[in-house]
Amino acid sequence: MSGARSLPAPLATLAQAMRATTLRELFAADSHRATNLSHDLACGGTELFIDFSKQAITTAVLDTLIDEAQTRGVFARRDAMLAGEPINRTENRAVTHVAMRATDDRTAPARLRSEVQAGESALRDFIAGVPTRLPGGTPPYSATRRRQCCRIRAPWRCCPAISHNW
Structure with a gap:
């Protein structure tokens, strides 16, 4: 990977696929999208609910982003x-x-x-x-x-x- 703007190959492939997909299509393809892409995060006495379902992202993209963050x-x-x-x-x-x-x-x-x-x-x-x-x-x-x-x-x-x- 060279430069701050380049993407690792797996993310570049997923990004290309996401450009051709609408949120309407993503919701139609996954009836559990809201559940699958929502997370309760906690640290100390604070909790935060994150809902990625309304973003142009899939569980595969999210998992790949998390893997990349872990790797880096x-x-x-x-x-x-x-x-x-x-x-x-x-x-x-x-x-x-x-x-x-x-x-x-x-x-x-x-x-x-x-x-x-x-x-x-x-x-x-x-x-x-x-x-x-x-x-x-x-x-x-x-x-x-x-x-x-x-x-x-x-x-x-x-x-x-x-x-x-x-």
Whole structure:
């Protein structure tokens, strides 16, 4: 395989076949399509329902994609990320975006969650100081605006990463 845009031969063959197929034909050919191509995924205390049936994909395509991901180490890299191993090669550290959404050790190690909490605390401290840093004559932000800034990432903190164990 050469280049990021080329497909492995099995996927290229399946992709060509899918170009000539409509969703209507796929549903007509498989009366259990919705069941066969729907999956409940869970990680920690979070569950996600994925329904591929409304996509131009077949179980053969999905299985081949999963096999290719396995062959290329995608699942191992995902597991390393969730375990807090240093996968950020540029900075030689663990990535923290999973920990930003984690609620317990099942979705991110405690040390990464602590790192994220420290960063959030520093952000809150910075935001609290914004009114004193504005140039003279410029009105400071209101307390409400500061609270809004502090809460800007709150929705993501309650949505732990999803583990794809198909």
